[in-house]
Amino acid sequence: MTDLTEALKPELWTVSSNEALKLFVAEPNGTAINFKPAFTYPVFGDSESIFGFKNLVIFLCFDHYTFYPFLNVKYDTKLNDEVEEPKDTIMKFLPESTVFKDEIKWVDAIKNEKETYSIPGTIVGGFESFAIYKIDMKQAAAVELHKRLQILVLLYIEAGSFIDHKDELWDLYVIYDTPNDPEDEPSIVGFVTAYNYWKYPGASNFDAGIKQSRKKISQFVILPNFQGQSIGSKTYSALYDLWLKDDQIVEIVVEDPNEHFDDMRDKSDLNRLKSVINLKDINLTKVKSEAWLETFRVEQKLEKRQFNRLVEMILLSNFKTFKNLSYKNIRLFIKQRLYNKNKEALLSLEKPVRLDKLQTAYQTLEEDYYRILNGLNLYPKRPIEEEANSSKRIKV
Numbered sequence: 594m595t596d597l598t599e600a601l602k603p604e605l606w607t608v609s610s611n612e613a614l615k616l617f618v619a620e621p622n623g624t625a626i627n628f629k630p631a632f633t634y635p636v637f638g639d640s641e642s643i644f645g646f647k648n649l650v651i652f653l654c655f656d657h658y659t660f661y662p663f664l665n666v667k668y669d670t671k672l673n674d675e676v677e678e679p680k681d682t683i684m685k686f687l688p689e690s691t692v693f694k695d696e697i698k699w700v701d702a703i704k705n706e707k708e709t710y711s712i713p714g715t716i717v718g719g720f721e722s723f724a725i726y727k728i729d730m731k732q733a734a735a736v737e738l739h740k741r742l743q744i745l746v747l748l749y750i751e752a753g754s755f756i757d758h759k760d761e762l763w764d765l766y767v768i769y770d771t772p773n774d775p776e777d778e779p780s781i782v783g784f785v786t787a788y789n790y791w792k793y794p795g796a797s798n799f800d801a802g803i804k805q806s807r808k809k810i811s812q813f814v815i816l817p818n819f820q821g822q823s824i825g826s827k828t829y830s831a832l833y834d835l836w837l838k839d840d841q842i843v844e845i846v847v848e849d850p851n852e853h854f855d856d857m858r859d860k861s862d863l864n865r866l867k868s869v870i871n872l873k874d875i876n877l878t879k880v881k882s883e884a885w886l887e888t889f890r891v892e893q894k895l896e897k898r899q900f901n902r903l904v905e906m907i908l909l910s911n912f913k914t915f916k917n918l919s920y921k922n923i924r925l926f927i928k929q930r931l932y933n934k935n936k937e938a939l940l941s942l943e944k945p946v947r948l949d950k951l952q953t954a955y956q957t958l959e960e961d962y963y964r965i966l967n968g969l970n971l972y973p974k975r976p977i978e979e980e981a982n983s984s985k986r987i988k989v
Contacts, residue, residue, distance in 0.1 A: 610637035617654040628817040630748035645676030657780040660741040662691040663699040688740035718831040728765040783815035807844045846896045
C-alpha cells in the first residue's frame with residue numbers, strides 16, 4: 594500500500610515544461626545547437642508543467658536553412674490513457690509538415706525540399722555577413738516558413754501570440770547568416786514582424802492620393818545561439834534605416850517592448866542620431882521650442898514618447914560631459930514632462946506628497962538614463978576633413 598501511495602504522488606508525475614522541452618537547430622556540418630525556451634506557458638499552460646509522465650523529454654529540432662521541423666517525445670512511463678500526449682499538445686502550434694519520430698524521414702524531407710528551395714523573399718538590408726530578407730507572403734513557401742518560425746514567438750516573447758499571415762498589412766523580415774561560399778547554405782538567425790497602420794495624411798494629401806502609414810514593430814526574435822553579438826541592435830538599425838528612406842512611412846513605433854528591447858532601442862536610436870546631428874549642440878533653448886522638437890521628431894520618424902526619452906538622455910549626457918547646461922533647469926524640464934504625464938493622479942495628492950512622488954520618479958528615471966548612457970560614445974572625434982564638411986549635417 595505504501596508503494597502504491599508513493600507511486601501516485603503528483604510530484605513524481607510532474608515535470609517542468611521549460612526543462613522537458615529541448616530545442617535544436619541542425620547545423621550544416623551535421624551537429625545540432627541546443628537551447629532552452631524562455632517560456633512554455635502559451636503551449637503547456639500557466640503552471641509551465643506537464644503531468645502524467647516520468648522522465649519526459651520533448652525534442653523539437655529545426656533545419657538551419659529551411660527551418661523544417663522535427664518532433665520527438667520520449668518518456669519511461671505514462672500514468673494512464675486519460676493524460677493527453679505532449680505530442681498532441683505541441684502539434685497544435687506547429688505546421689502540418691512537422692515530421693514526428695521518424696528522423697530518417699525528416700532528413701529525406703529536408704533534402705527533397707532543398708532541391709528546389711530558395712528564400713521566399715528579397716534582400717532589403719544587411720550588415721557584416723548577415724542579410725535581411727523581406728518575405729513575400731503571397732508565396733506558399735513564405736507562408737510555410739512563417740508557420741515554422743512562429744512557435745518561437747510563444748517560446749521567447751512574453752505574452753506573444755501568432756499573427757494572421759493572411760492580413761496583407763503584416764510584414765515579415767527574416768535574418769540570415771550568409772556564408773562566403775555561394776554553394777553553402779545560409780542559416781536563419783532570427784526574424785521581425787511589423788504592422789503597417791494607416792495614418793490619415795491630412796485633407797490635401799488625402800485628396801491627392803498620398804498614402805501614409807505607421808510602422809509598428811510587433812515581434813523581434815534572435816535565436817539564442819546568435820545572441821550576444823549585437824545582431825539585434827544591428828538588425829533594428831538596418832530596418833530603421835530602410836524605413837527612414839520610405840516616404841510613405843511617417844512614424845516607427847514598437848509594440849509593448851520589454852526592458853531588454855527598450856535598452857537596445859534607446860542605444861541604437863542615440864547612435865543613429867549622433868550621425869545626423871551634433872548632440873553637443875542640443876540645449877534647453879532648442880528643446881523648449883515646440884517647432885524645433887516636432888520638426889526634428891518628424892524627420893526622424895520617432896514616436897513622441899521615445900523622442901522625449903532620447904532628448905532627455907542627450908541633455909543629461911551633455912551636462913555630465915561638458916558641464917555646459919544647468920542641471921537644475923534640466924531636472925525641472927524633465928519633471929515638467931513627468932508632471933504633465935501624471936497630472937490627474939498627482940493633483941489628487943497633498944502638495945508635499947506630490948512633490949515627493951515627482952522627485953522620486955525623476956531620480957529613478959535619471960538613474961535609468963545614466964545606466965543606458967554608460968559606455969556609449971555620443972561625441973566621436975571627427976577628422977579635420979569631416980569638420981570642413983560639417984555643413985552637410987543637420988543644423989540644430
